[in-house]
Amino acid sequence: MNATDLQSIAPELTLALAGCLLLLLEAFTPKIRESFTALSVAAGLFAGWQVLGLADGASFGGLIVANRWTAAGSLVTLVSMVLCFLASHAFLKREKIFGGEYHAMILWAASGALFLLRGQELLTIFVALELLSVALYALAAYNRKDSHGSEAAVKYFLMGAFASAFVLYGIALLYGSTGSTRLDVIAERFGSGQASPVIGVLGVLLLIAGFGFKMSLVPFHAWAPDTYQGAPSPFVAFLSVAPKAASVIVLIHVLRTVFPSALATDWSPIIATLAALSMIAGNLMALVQKDIKRMLAYSGIGHMGYVLIPLATLDAGSWQPVLVYLVAYALMNAGAFGLISMLYARSREQHLISELSGWGHRFPLLAACLTVCMLSLGGIPPTIGFLGKYLTFVHAVSHGQVWLALVGVGTSLLGVFYYLRVVYYLYMKDEVAEPTGLAIDFWGRTAAVAAALGILALGMFPARLLEWLLGQN
Amino acid sequence: MDMLVGNTLTRLIFFPTIAALGLVLLARASERTVKVYALVVALVEMFFGLSYAASVFSGGHFVNSSEGPFAWIPGVGIRYHLVADGIAMPLVILTVMLLPLVILGTWTGIEKRWRGYAASMLLLTTGMLGTFLAADVFLFYVFFEVSLVPMYLIIGIWGGERRIYAAVKFFLYTMVGSLLMLVALVYLGWSYAQLSGGTWSFALADLLRVSLPAGPQMWLFLAFALAFAIKVPMFPLHTWLPDAHVEAPTGGSVILAGVLLKMGTYGFLRFALPLFPQAAQEATPWLVALSVIGIVYGALVAWVQVDMKKLVAYSSVAHLGFVMLGLLAFDLVAWQGALLQMINHGLSTGALFFLVGMLYERRHTKKFAEFGGLAKVVPVFAFFLVFSALASVGLPALNGFVGEFLILVGSYKTLTWWAVVATFGVVLAAVYLLKMVAATIWGPLENDANKSLADLNWREITTLVPLCIAMLWIGVAPARFLEPSRPALEATLAAYQARASQPAPAVPTLLPAGSPVQENR
Numbered sequence: 001m002n003a004t005d006l007q008s009i010a011p012e013l014t015l016a017l018a019g020c021l022l023l024l025l026e027a028f029t030p031k032i033r034e035s036f037t038a039l040s041v042a043a044g045l046f047a048g049w050q051v052l053g054l055a056d057g058a059s060f061g062g063l064i065v066a067n068r069w070t071a072a073g074s075l076v077t078l079v080s081m082v083l084c085f086l087a088s089h090a091f092l093k094r095e096k097i098f099g100g101e102y103h104a105m106i107l108w109a110a111s112g113a114l115f116l117l118r119g120q121e122l123l124t125i126f127v128a129l130e131l132l133s134v135a136l137y138a139l140a141a142y143n144r145k146d147s148h149g150s151e152a153a154v155k156y157f158l159m160g161a162f163a164s165a166f167v168l169y170g171i172a173l174l175y176g177s178t179g180s181t182r183l184d185v186i187a188e189r190f191g192s193g194q195a196s197p198v199i200g201v202l203g204v205l206l207l208i209a210g211f212g213f214k215m216s217l218v219p220f221h222a223w224a225p226d227t228y229q230g231a232p233s234p235f236v237a238f239l240s241v242a243p244k245a246a247s248v249i250v251l252i253h254v255l256r257t258v259f260p261s262a263l264a265t266d267w268s269p270i271i272a273t274l275a276a277l278s279m280i281a282g283n284l285m286a287l288v289q290k291d292i293k294r295m296l297a298y299s300g301i302g303h304m305g306y307v308l309i310p311l312a313t314l315d316a317g318s319w320q321p322v323l324v325y326l327v328a329y330a331l332m333n334a335g336a337f338g339l340i341s342m343l344y345a346r347s348r349e350q351h352l353i354s355e356l357s358g359w360g361h362r363f364p365l366l367a368a369c370l371t372v373c374m375l376s377l378g379g380i381p382p383t384i385g386f387l388g389k390y391l392t393f394v395h396a397v398s399h400g401q402v403w404l405a406l407v408g409v410g411t412s413l414l415g416v417f418y419y420l421r422v423v424y425y426l427y428m429k430d431e432v433a434e435p436t437g438l439a440i441d442f443w444g445r446t447a448a449v450a451a452a453l454g455i456l457a458l459g460m461f462p463a464r465l466l467e468w469l470l471g472q473n
Numbered sequence: 474m475d476m477l478v479g480n481t482l483t484r485l486i487f488f489p490t491i492a493a494l495g496l497v498l499l500a501r502a503s504e505r506t507v508k509v510y511a512l513v514v515a516l517v518e519m520f521f522g523l524s525y526a527a528s529v530f531s532g533g534h535f536v537n538s539s540e541g542p543f544a545w546i547p548g549v550g551i552r553y554h555l556v557a558d559g560i561a562m563p564l565v566i567l568t569v570m571l572l573p574l575v576i577l578g579t580w581t582g583i584e585k586r587w588r589g590y591a592a593s594m595l596l597l598t599t600g601m602l603g604t605f606l607a608a609d610v611f612l613f614y615v616f617f618e619v620s621l622v623p624m625y626l627i628i629g630i631w632g633g634e635r636r637i638y639a640a641v642k643f644f645l646y647t648m649v650g651s652l653l654m655l656v657a658l659v660y661l662g663w664s665y666a667q668l669s670g671g672t673w674s675f676a677l678a679d680l681l682r683v684s685l686p687a688g689p690q691m692w693l694f695l696a697f698a699l700a701f702a703i704k705v706p707m708f709p710l711h712t713w714l715p716d717a718h719v720e721a722p723t724g725g726s727v728i729l730a731g732v733l734l735k736m737g738t739y740g741f742l743r744f745a746l747p748l749f750p751q752a753a754q755e756a757t758p759w760l761v762a763l764s765v766i767g768i769v770y771g772a773l774v775a776w777v778q779v780d781m782k783k784l785v786a787y788s789s790v791a792h793l794g795f796v797m798l799g800l801l802a803f804d805l806v807a808w809q810g811a812l813l814q815m816i817n818h819g820l821s822t823g824a825l826f827f828l829v830g831m832l833y834e835r836r837h838t839k840k841f842a843e844f845g846g847l848a849k850v851v852p853v854f855a856f857f858l859v860f861s862a863l864a865s866v867g868l869p870a871l872n873g874f875v876g877e878f879l880i881l882v883g884s885y886k887t888l889t890w891w892a893v894v895a896t897f898g899v900v901l902a903a904v905y906l907l908k909m910v911a912a913t914i915w916g917p918l919e920n921d922a923n924k925s926l927a928d929l930n931w932r933e934i935t936t937l938v939p940l941c942i943a944m945l946w947i948g949v950a951p952a953r954f955l956e957p958s959r960p961a962l963e964a965t966l967a968a969y970q971a972r973a974s975q976p977a978p979a980v981p982t983l984l985p986a987g988s989p990v991q992e993n994r
Contacts, residue, residue, distance in 0.1 A: 320548070361586065375622065381615040387546070393656060394549055398663045405659070409652045416648050420625070420641065427589075428629040428637055463547050470548055 008059035008066060011047040011074060012111045018043035019107035026100025033098055037089040037443055040103040044082040044110070048075055051114075062182065063121045068469060072323040073117040073249045079327075079454075080241035080334040081110045086447035087234035087338030090439035095143055095232075102142055106238055109135035113242045117249040122171040122181040125250055129167060129214075132246065133160050136239060140231040152230025159223035163213030170206030173199050187257035204258050207251075208270070214247040215304045216297075218277040228297040233341030233351070236293065237334040240300050245326045248307055252322065255314050272312040276407050278305030283414040292340055292353045295418060296333065299377060302415065303329055306408055309392045313399035320469045321395045325388035327458065327465070332376040332385050335451025339370045342444045345437035353422055358431035360423075366440070367426045369448035376455045378419040379412050383459040480528055482540050482555040485521050485565070486602045489514065489572075489595035496592050504587050508580060511591035515573035518598065522569030526562055535559040535957045539608065542676065546611075550662065550673030556608035559961030560742060563812060563954075564605045564735055567819045570939070571731050572598055578827045578936040579724040582834050583631055590631060594724065597623035601732050605739060610658055611675040613744070614651065617736060621647055624725065624733065632720040639713075639720035646713040650700030657696035660689070661748070668983040681747060681968070682984040687755075687977040694752035697745040698760070704737030707760075707797060708767035711790045718786035723830025726782070730789050730826060731819035738796045738815055742808070746800065747965060750973035761801045765891050765898075767794030772901035776908065781829045781839045784909055785822060788865065791898055792818045798888070798895055799880035803969065807883025808962045809955050814876030816954070817864070817947065821873055824861035824940040828854065831933055832913075835926055841909070846918030851928040855914040857937050862906040864944040867899055872947035879955075 006013070022036055051074045054066045084106060092098040112131030119125035137160060141153030175181050177199035178189040189195040209220060216224040228236050255267060282302030289295035307325050310318035343359065343366060344351050360367040376385030389412060396405040458465060492514040499507055529538045535558060542554035557565065575594065583590050600620025607613035621644055629640035658675070665683050666673045674680070685693065703710045714734075718726050746753045771790030778784040792814070799811030831854065833839050848855035860871075867873040877899055885892040918924065929937075947954050972984075 380622065381618045386615075386618075390655070390659075391549070394659050394663070397656065397659045398666070402656070402660065405656050409656050413645070413648055413652055417641070417645060420644060423625075424629060424637060424641070427626060428640070463544065467547055 005059045008054060008057075008064060009115075010054070011050040011078075012114045014043060014047045014050060015107045015111035015114070019104035019111070022100040022107070023104045026104075030100075033100065034089075034093075036098075036100055036103045037085055040085045040107060041082050043107060044078050044085065047110075047114075048078045051075060051078070058120065062184065063124045064115070064118050065120050066118060068471060069319045069323060070118045070249065072469060073245055073326065074114050076245045076323075076326045076330040077110055077113045077117070077242045079330045080238050080245075081106060083330075083334040083338050083447045083451060084234055084238035086443045086450075087237055087341050088232075089443040090441040091232065091234045091341045091444075094437070094439040095145070097143055097145070102139070102235075105135040105139050105142075106235070109139070109238070110242060113246040117246040119250070120183050120253065122174065122183070126164075126167060126171060130164065132243060133164065133214075136160075136243065139235050140227060140239070142235065143232050146230070148230035149232065150230075152227045155223050156227040156231075159213060163210045163220070165210075166206045166213070167210035170203045170210060173203030173206065177203065183253060183257040190258060200258070204254065204267075205270075207254055208274075211247040211251050211254075212274065215244045215251075215307075216301050217274050217304055217308070218281040218301060221278070221282070221301045224301060225294045225297040228300075229291060229293045229351075233293065233337055233344065237337035237341070240296070240337060241330045241334050244300070244304055244307075245330065248304075248311075248322060248326065252311060252314065252318065255311060267314075268312045271308060271314075272401065272404055275305045275308035275312060275404060278302060278308065279407055279411040280305075283411040283418075287414055287418050289418070290353060291351050292356075292422065293337075293351045295353065296336060296340075296377075299415060299418070300333060302411060303333070303377075305411075306389060306392050309401070309404050309408060310395040312404065313395070313401060318395065320466065321388070321391035323469055324384070324391050324462075324466070328376060328384040328388040328455070331451050331454045331458070332373045332383075335448060335455070336370065336373040336377065338444065338447045338451065339366055339373065342366060342438060342440045342448070343370070345433075345439075353425055354429075355433040356422065356425045357429035357433070358426075359433075359435070360426035362431065362435055363440075365445065366448055369452035371423050371426065372452040372455050374419040374422050376459070378416045380416070381459065383455050384462065385455065385459070387459055387462055480521070480524055482525065482538075482557060482606050485518070485525055485569075486555070486599055486606065488521060489518055489598040489602075492518075493592040493595040496588050496595075499588065507587045507591055508576070511587075511594070512573060512576045514591075514595065515576045519569045519573055522565055522602075525557070526566050529557055529562065530957065533956050534960050535562045537961070542609065545609075548673070549675075550666070551611045551675050552609050553612060554608040554676060555603075555606045555612075557606055559958035560739070560812065560965065561605045563816050563958060564732070564739060565602060567735075567816050568598065568601050568605070568732050570943075571727060571819065571823060574823075574827075574936050574939060575724040575727050577932060578727070578830070579722065580932055582723050582830055586630065590627070590724075593623040593626050594728070597627070597728065601728075601736070604736050608677050609675050610677055610680060610744060611662075614655060614658060617740075618651060620733065620736070624729065627725040627728075628717055628721045631722040631725065633722075634720070635716070636720045639716040642713045643717040646703050646710070647700075650703040653696040654700035657693040661685075661693060664689075664981050665983075668981055677744070677748075682986060683748075684972070684978050684982045684984055685749070686979055686981065687751060689981075690749050690752040690977055691755065694745060694749035694756060697740070697748070698756065701737040701740035701745055702760075702763075704740065705734060705793050705797060706737065706790065707763050707794070708770055708790065709763075711767065711771075714790060715783055715786045718789070718826075719780065719782050723826055723833075726786075726826040726830070727823045730785075731823040734789065734793055735815045735819065738793065738800065738811070741797070741800055742811070742965070747969050747972075750969050751975075751977040753969075754973045757801050757803075761798065761888055761891050764794045764797035764801060765894050767791065768798070768895050768898035769901065772898050772905060776901065776905040778905075779841055781832070781841065781909060781913070782826070783839075784905060785825045785829060788825075788902065788905065789818070789822055791902060792822065792865075795877055795880050795895065795898065798884050798891065802880070802884035802887050803966065803973075804883040804886055805959075805963060805966055807880050808966060809959065810876050810879025810881075810883055812958055812962065813872075813947070813951070813955060814880060817872040817876045817944075820940050820943050820947075821861050821865040824857065824937055824944075825865060827933075827936055827940075828858050828861060831929065836922065841912040843920055844913040844923060845916040845920065846914070847923060847926065848914040849918050850923060850926045851914075853929045853934065857929070857934075857941065858914060859910055860941055860944070861937075862910050864941075864948070866903045866906050870945075870948045872944045872951075875948060875951040 603616030
């Protein structure tokens with residue numbers, strides 16, 4: 001390890017150190033707690049700036065990689081983190097659980113996510129995954145006065161532990177068959193026929209399953225609705241984006257090493273099936289939800305199905321649609337959960353969509369932002385959500401997977417139906433709930449407006465983003 | 474910035490959006506201020522539209538003018554490219570002329586949340602104008618979709634009792650078609666990329682050069698045709714229309730009938746037919762049958778309605794059936810008639826929806842049974858109702874006659890028997906529209922509630938007079954309105970026929986650039 005290596009993980013170090021600093025501040029100067037939001041947002045922005053400044057290439061002897069794709073993935077994580085912090089401020093104050101450990105754990109989780117999506121070696125990937133996951137388990141139960149939160153955390157922990165075990169077992173099998181945990185070496189061993197393909201295939205399958213859990217793909221999705229429903233709403237803005245984004249990128253790294261190799265299995269049908277199942281089941285189940293958090297959990301399962309489409313025919317061209325989709329997903333999903341945390345009073349088991357009735361007229365700004373998020377989630381132009389779907393379908397059609405595009409289109413239609421229901425309650429029904437006890441403040445409004453503007457601006461003027469992503473080869 | 478300041482299409486399309494953002498500044502303004510603001514914006518937009526039309530009108534025709542192409546979404550060949558020609562301009566003029574009338578005509582009809590209403594109308598205008606002016610098929614798709622959301626809100630927030638049902642139905646029907654069209658569009662763009670060595674493009678001029686084998690071509694045509702047939706709407710995909718019309722507020726109905734439905738027929742004329750000529754040729758008999766069924770069915774169902782607005786809504790199904798029949802005749806005269814009929818329908822049906830809305834504001838009912846003998850109490854209203862109904866029926870010297878006559882003459886050549894059947898539609902139109910007139914304004918004045926009805930005020934008259942002038946003007950001097958669009962229609966038709974006369978290729982082929990296809994855009 002040398003100075004260059006340290007520079008190459010500057011964003012992760014910033015996040016980790018900022019977490020430590022906040023914990024110390026919490027212990028010694030608890031009176032300045034309310035500035036933690038600003039501090040953590042600043043740390044996030046600074047890390048984002050560092051991500052953009054990273055030199056392309058590998059470091060730590062090839063364990064960690066940096067390029068525009070990992071940079072985009074890092075930014076997705078940081079965007080969801082910043083939106084989460086902004087939306088958390090009023091929520092934590094209202095619930096009287098404002099404390100440095102909340103911010104610290106999210107910063108560490110983000111640091112783990114960044115390591116995870118940049119890892120090129122399986123043990124690095126595993127340690128990063130655990131750093132991310134353990135922080136998330138604790139955060140899901142952060143509202144200790146809320147029994148639903150504990151229930152959510154336990155479910156998440158049990159399922160997550162399974163997933164970690166799968167990943168670990170997969171790593172062991174890959175190591176057993178190739179004698180290495182480095183992805184490039186594994187690929188080379190498979191390529192030259194030195195390794196046992198049967199065990200290797202099993203190992204990759206286990207990795208897909210393990211990260212499939214983290215991405216909440218069908219059939220590994222069962223934890224997501226319960227966890228989202230019980231966990232603190234603003235935290236779900238982070239929980240529903242960062243681990244999924246990082247897992248997708250890890251999957252691409254893993255699959256890219258084994259795809260062109262001599263492994264006998266053709267991976268396309270497996271990935272395509274997972275994608276189709278997730279799109280269909282996620283959207284169908286979202287259709288019948290009355291609780292907005294459960295609805296978004298199921299719809300998030302569907303969205304991961306869309307993200308997976310380009311992975312079914314993986315090549316360098318898969319990166320762009322995946323990353324544009326993830327950028328869109330970060331803005332619209334984190335934005336939506338941030339708004340939910342503001343528009344629902346008291347944390348409790350149910351967050352009925354019908355409680356939003358008529359609030360389009362009472363909270364015009366927030367409702368407009370939520371509408372933009374919903375339209376983007378539904379894939380309606382001119383939003384970035386539409387662009388993500390569009391590029392995904394383009395990739396599918398141009399790689400001979402027209403059927404996947406058609407499944408995507410069909411399920412998008414289901415999506416439009418339930419996303420519009422939120423708009424319908426906001427604007428077309430009379431109020432039913434008392435607008436009291438809501439956690440709306442300047443920070444939250446900033447998050448909402450930033451997300452909505454980002455969705456529209458990137459949707460209408462995507463050229464810079466796309467060119468930047470295409471610049472990587 | 475120049476594009477937003479000069480007399481350009483970009484300014485024309487996006488001025489309403491910018492003006493809608495301006496409404497945010499009027500957060501504390503009174504309702505009246507908002508209305509005046511909206512009216513002023515609408516008038517300015519109308520001025521922009523007309524001055525642009527004047528600038529491209531020369532030698533008795535609309536000359537093609539374009540903006541762009543500018544790269545919009547790199548890598549996949551999506552460009553911002555607008556073209557105004559003789560097909561688009563009449564619809565653009567109709568749109569910008571209807572906008573101020575809609576604001577004026579619903580001045581008191583919309584009783585709540587005027588800010589949102591004005592914003593929705595203005596955003597809708599951007600969507601509609603963009604749809605007619607886009608020369609990149611992807612850009613067209615974006616505008617086509619963008620216009621959905623404001624209309625959904627207009628129906629859903631300011632509509633009648635079953636507004637939610639109608640709004641969702643409207644949205645989902647349109648989405649089903651347009652999403653399939655999106656996949657077809659991607660496939661077409663990909664085919665172009667395959668043939669041109671990897672360069673993606675969605676420019677209409679480029680995609681028109683793609684000639685696909687019969688199989689894929691038919692699938693793509695069906696996807697496009699479905700999207701547009703829902704929008705038109707063609708029988709049997711019309712069921713969303715009566716719901717949407719009946720539940721929408723007056724302004725929504727006027728714009729829906731006047732402009733939004735034309736996106737469907739325009740889509741056929743501009744995209745579905747020219748892009749897939751052989752498939753279109755093959756599907757023509759079926760589509761013609763559906764159009765004629767729509768004419769007769771729409772008329773028969775309109776006949777038995779007891780609700781004025783529903784009657785006018787079903788009359789739209791019949792009238793748009795005529796437009797489709799004209800387009801499917803592939804004959805210059807029929808196409809001229811069809812394009813004119815798109816405008817005519819916007820004028821006369823728009824006026825009828827305004828009149829129904831004005832009556833509804835006074836009596837809060839639209840049922841025939843509640844009325845009768847109104848001519849005695851509201852003679853001005855009666856005059857306008859008779860005038861608009863006659864225009865809609867197709868009385869000579871009014872606009873409807875010219876359009877329907879040209880369509881029937883043009884389609885008689887190629888679709889003889891279908892044209893004969895469609896002629897009965899004209900007769901039926903007379904039956905149901907005169908039934909409506911008879912049941913409302915003639916006969917004895919029996920209902921006491923009607924005896925003290927106020928006649929139209931100057932604002933309502935101002936709304937209707939421009940429409941009636943246009944109806945009369947088109948009726949007495951049709952050549953003045955047909956001639957400007959003739960070259961564009963001729964070029965499109967010639968390009969279509971040149972391709973349709975050839976059999977579909979066995980493998981995807983790229984036709985050479987500069988073929989007649991290129992002329993029209």
